[in-house]
Amino acid sequence: MIHFPAQRRGPLSALSLRLLAALGLVLAVVAAVYLDRDGYRDVNEDGLTLLDCFYYAVVSLSTTGYGDITPAAPSARLVNVLFVTPARVLFLIILVGTTLEVLTEQYRTGRRLSRWRRTVKDHVIICGYGTKGRSAVSALLENGLDRSRIVVVERSGPALRQATSAGLVAIEGSATRSSVLEEAHIRTAKSVIIATDSDDASVLVALTVRQLTAGQVRIIAAVREAENAPLLKQSGAHHVIVSSATAGRLLGLSTSAPPLIDVVEDLLTPGQGMALAMRSAERDEVGRSPRELESLVIALVRRGKVVTLNDRAAAVIETGDMLVHVRDDRPQAATSAH
Numbered sequence: 041m042i043h044f045p046a047q048r049r050g051p052l053s054a055l056s057l058r059l060l061a062a063l064g065l066v067l068a069v070v071a072a073v074y075l076d077r078d079g080y081r082d083v084n085e086d087g088l089t090l091l092d093c094f095y096y097a098v099v100s101l102s103t104t105g106y107g108d109i110t111p112a113a114p115s116a117r118l119v120n121v122l123f124v125t126p127a128r129v130l131f132l133i134i135l136v137g138t139t140l141e142v143l144t145e146q147y148r149t150g151r152r153l154s155r156w157r158r159t160v161k162d163h164v165i166i167c168g169y170g171t172k173g174r175s176a177v178s179a180l181l182e183n184g185l186d187r188s189r190i191v192v193v194e195r196s197g198p199a200l201r202q203a204t205s206a207g208l209v210a211i212e213g214s215a216t217r218s219s220v221l222e223e224a225h226i227r228t229a230k231s232v233i234i235a236t237d238s239d240d241a242s243v244l245v246a247l248t249v250r251q252l253t254a255g256q257v258r259i260i261a262a263v264r265e266a267e268n269a270p271l272l273k274q275s276g277a278h279h280v281i282v283s284s285a286t287a288g289r290l291l292g293l294s295t296s297a298p299p300l301i302d303v304v305e306d307l308l309t310p311g312q313g314m315a316l317a318m319r320s321a322e323r324d325e326v327g328r329s330p331r332e333l334e335s336l337v338i339a340l341v342r343r344g345k346v347v348t349l350n351d352r353a354a355a356v357i358e359t360g361d362m363l364v365h366v367r368d369d370r371p372q373a374a375t376s377a378h
Contacts, residue, residue, distance in 0.1 A: 042153060042211055042223060062134050065127050069097040072123055082109045100124055101131040156209065162230045163189040167215035167245050169199040172235035172262050172283070177208070182315075191224045216244040218252055226252050234261035234277070239268040243275050250276030307366070315369035321361040328357055339364040 070093045073080065077088040080096070088096070088109065096109045101124075164180060166173050169192045177190060192203040192210040203210040213220035215236070226232070232249050234242045242261050249259055261277040263269055269280045294301045306313045318341065330337035330349060340347040340354050341362035347354045357363070 079115050101128050160225050161228045165232045166192045168235040169194040169203050176233050231258040239263045246275035246277045317367045321357050336366040337363050
């Protein structure tokens, strides 16, 4: 099942408001009839009780009109002309409007689904919307990827609601099933990020993605244990990130070289100061040393391979190189850049 980003007001909220409005109309008519109950005549000729007033209001507003209670006095008839009849029309509008809103919402959802299926392409699929999945989405958005090009695959109800509340399209189901990945249009995706809670599930997802796409879609996966990284690469993952090993190195650095932890956190936390970025080499930069540039270049990406500055091949920037550099990520710096 495909879940689209949450609307500002849900159908349950709209229905509740309409029910409250209808109930308010009924109570207003009951009050008007009860105050002028002496002007009404019923078949028993014993006067109107409060229950009779409720009964008359309901059958009148619903246009049932059994006729066992009728306005006899001129004042009661005037109330019917000026108040009860307009209330009856408004009551019907509320009921019909609720039905039309439900039908319209179903039609609108069907149109959104059809349009999404026609246009979704070169998107990023996030398998798992836990801590790792949410962090991956945040990083994608920070790098300029539009929300409409992110699709979340998740089987947990609360996580699905978080994804749609964040403005993302979410597919309900397990990413290990090919039918669920087909719903996410895996064949036209740009890449797949596997951020499941277990290494076993990550391996199964990678195998399923590779089988469906024949290795044409880039797979990035996260695992808890380093010993499972080779298995994931054999399963089709192009890049594997070992979360436990990375956390262990950071813990070690926090003991032996505490300032390095601050630098790493600065690089990984958006809007704090520094951030890693990548851009294409400009024409006037080709032929120059990356160390001569104004921006702090720390590596080159040449024909899909990372070239460090210590390598002789990185002495001169070539056409088509991508520059990995450290940029100023402070909010005031971004504002001044604009």
